[in-house]
Amino acid sequence: MQNLLNKVRIIGDPVLRQKGRPLALPGDTPFIIGLVRTMERTLEVAEGLGLAAPQVGESVRLFIAAPNHLDELNGHVVFINPELKPYGETVKREEGCLSVPGIYETLSRPSRVTVKARDVRGNSFTLDVGGLAARLMLHEVDHLDGVLFVDRLSPIKRKLLRGRLRKLRQGGRVY
Ligand SMILES: [Zn+2]
Numbered sequence: 001m002q003n004l005l006n007k008v009r010i011i012g013d014p015v016l017r018q019k020g021r022p023l024a025l026p027g028d029t030p031f032i033i034g035l036v037r038t039m040e041r042t043l044e045v046a047e048g049l050g051l052a053a054p055q056v057g058e059s060v061r062l063f064i065a066a067p068n069h070l071d072e073l074n075g076h077v078v079f080i081n082p083e084l085k086p087y088g089e090t091v092k093r094e095e096g097c098l099s100v101p102g103i104y105e106t107l108s109r110p111s112r113v114t115v116k117a118r119d120v121r122g123n124s125f126t127l128d129v130g131g132l133a134a135r136l137m138l139h140e141v142d143h144l145d146g147v148l149f150v151d152r153l154s155p156i157k158r159k160l161l162r163g164r165l166r167k168l169r170q171g172g173r174v175y
Contacts, residue, residue, distance in 0.1 A: 004042045007056050008098050011148060012169030016099055018059040020052075020144040022081050025122035032062065032120060036078055039064050048098050050136045052143030055099050063140035065133075072133040076125060082117040084141050086110035086134075093135050095149045102173065103164060105153055113137050 009016055023032060035058055043051045043066055052063040061081045065073055088111035096104040112130040115137050119125060129137065139149055150161060158165075167173075 004038075004045050007038070007042055008046065008051075009055055009057055010168055010171075011100050011150070011165060012171070013057075013099075015054050015057050015059055016143070016148060017146040018054065019146050020054055020059045020061045022061050025080065025118055028060075029120070029122070032080065035060075035062065036064060036120060040067075040077075046098050049132075050140045051098065052140045054143050054146075061144045063143065065136060065140075070129075070133045070136070072127065072129040072131070074127060076117075076119065076127065078120050079115065079117040079137075079140070080119065082115055082137070082141055082144070084137055085114040086112070086138060087114070088112035088130070093132075095135065095139060097139070097149055099143075100148060100150055100165075100168065102168075103150065103161065105150070105157060105161070107149055107152055109135060109138050109152075 035053060039051050039056055042056060043064060049069060050063060050065050053060045063079050065077050067077050090108045091111040092106050092108050094104050094106050111134060113134045114126065114128045116126045150158065150165060
């Protein structure tokens with residue numbers, strides 16, 4: 001099981017900085033099924049809330065959510081080619097990321113989002129979510145654009161983290 005966790009790419013890996021390509025449905029379906037299986041097992045072992053494809057080295061527009069964790073997701077766990085419309089007031093909430101292990105910081109983001117995506121069967125669906133579910137969507141779609149949550153911290157917070165982030169990029173651990 002440990003080698004599944006080794007699949008998770010850590011800050012400093014160039015794949016985390018690429019903009020993921022949109023997936024074609026049904027053309028990419030066999031690839032998607034294999035990718036989702038790997039991601040679901042990885043997320044389960046890592047006990048994370050969400051995982052984006054670039055975090056396992058695939059620069060494509062897909063992320064998954066931990067199953068049955070968030071009621072608002074209506075049973076949806078796979079989000080392909082997601083499009084977000086954030087709205088509402090800005091809220092502060094602590095975030096962490098499997099690709100930035102050991103670092104947790106409070107970050108402001110919009111409180112709600114409408115997400116439109118496709119499931120593994122290619123069916124389009126739309127959800128309107130707030131709270132932790134909204135935060136998850138915003139965090140994961142950032143991954144698909146090559147953005148990590150630490151990029152969104154204030155310059156002062158980033159400066160304070162500089163040494164720990166450098167250590168992670170060099171393959172070290174900060175916890
Ligand atoms: Zn993340």
